[in-house]
Structures are given as C-alpha cells and as structure tokens.
Amino acid sequence: MFASLNNGFSRLSDHPDFAKLLLRLTFGILMLFHGAFKLQHGVGWIGGLLAQHGLPAFIAYGAYIGEIVTPLMILIGFMTRPAALIYAVNLVVATLLVHTADFFTRTQVGAWKLETEALYFMGGIIIMLLGAGRYVLVSNPRLQ
Template identity: 65%
Template structure:
C-alpha cells in the first residue's frame, strides 16, 4: 500500500512547480505593496545605518523581478539566490533584535523570514523542473 501511495505521488516536477508558485506569489505580494506604498521607510532605515538609501530600490529586484522569474521558471536558480539574499538583507535590517525571541505562541520570532529564506534556497538547489517556460534549457 505504501509503495502504491509513493508511486502515485512521485511527481517531483509538480512539487517544484508548487514550490515555485507558492514562494513566488507570496513574495510578489510584498513587492507589489512596496511598489504601491513606496520604499521611503527602507531608505530611511538604510540611511540610519550609514548605508546609501538608493540601495533600497534593490527590493524591487528581490520582491518583484526575482519572484516573477521564479514563477515562470526562467533563470530560476539565480532568481532564487537573489530572492534568498533579499530575505537575508531584510532580516539583518529589521529582524536581528528578534533572533533569540519567541512569539506569544512559542514560535520563533523570525520564523516567517526563515521560511522564505530557506524556501528560496530550496528553489535554487532544486531548479525549475519540467513545468517552466525555461524547461530543459540553461534558462531554467
């Protein structure tokens, strides 16, 4: 029975597609919000840390361009690396004070950031799979 189940659900390319769609779409919401409401607060945060504020525009690459590439499966591995790097920078900017903290329900305070970061790394290591615009090419 277990063998039949394993055979029935053994669709690694569909799993890759589901992973790409999930993480790509969820991050795209963050990017669209920043496009609608601006990134002045990120720029101000960078300025306060002595980092040039124009670097804040990189968030559009990490939260709009990279997720779109991940969703469609073109340049998936490099886009996933950019995606993960974006999460790392965001966590370093706003989350480090919560590194050793738990929420009221016992979750790690940086749980969401870690989920996105490791999701990006997983996509980078797995690649796009067969269900992608760049499938079976160097562009996937």
C-alpha cells in the same frame, strides 16, 4: 502489507516536477504580495533604515528586484536558480534591517519570531538547489 501500501502510495505521489512547480508558485506568489506593497507605498522607509546603518538609500530599490522581479522569474521558470539566490539574499538583508533584535525572541505562543523570514529564506535556497523542473515557460535547461 505495509510495504505494498507504501509502494502504491509512492507510485501515486511521485511527481517531483509538479512539486517543484507548486514550490515555485507558493513562494513566488507569496513574495509578490510584499512587492505589491512596495509598489503602492514605495521604498523610502527602507532607504531610511539603510541610512541609519550608514548605507546609501538607493540600495532600497533592490527590494523591487528581490520582491517583484525575482519572484516573477521564479514563477515562470526563467533563470530560476540565480533568481532564487537573489530572493534568499533579499530576505537576509530585509531581516538584518528590520528584525535584528528578534533573532533570539519568541512569540506569545512560543514560536520563533523570525520563522516566516526563515521559511521564505529556506524556500529560496531550496528552489535554488532544486531548479525549476519541467514545467516552465522557458524551455532552455541551461537558463534554469
């Protein structure tokens, strides 16, 4: 009985390409909120953080790539795998610049303080590994 219920549920819910689309939409849209903030307020404060680490401030403009360009590429399915890798690397850089002291810190409710950053990072890695799926605006599979 349980096997037949499980098989029936599996047939109804087996939509990997739609799942890939939902994953891309979720992480692409959520990261665009961060990108919109950068468009409104600039990246000068990131340049200051980079300068404190002895890095050139112009690298801060990479936030526009990681938080606007790559999420848009992920959303439309254009060069999804490389875009997702850049997305994930952007998260690593942002975390190292802003949250290095939080690696071994928990919140007041016991959660890891970097769980949001880890979720975004892993979302990028998972999208990179899965690819765009069938539902894309770019139909050339070699570009996905």
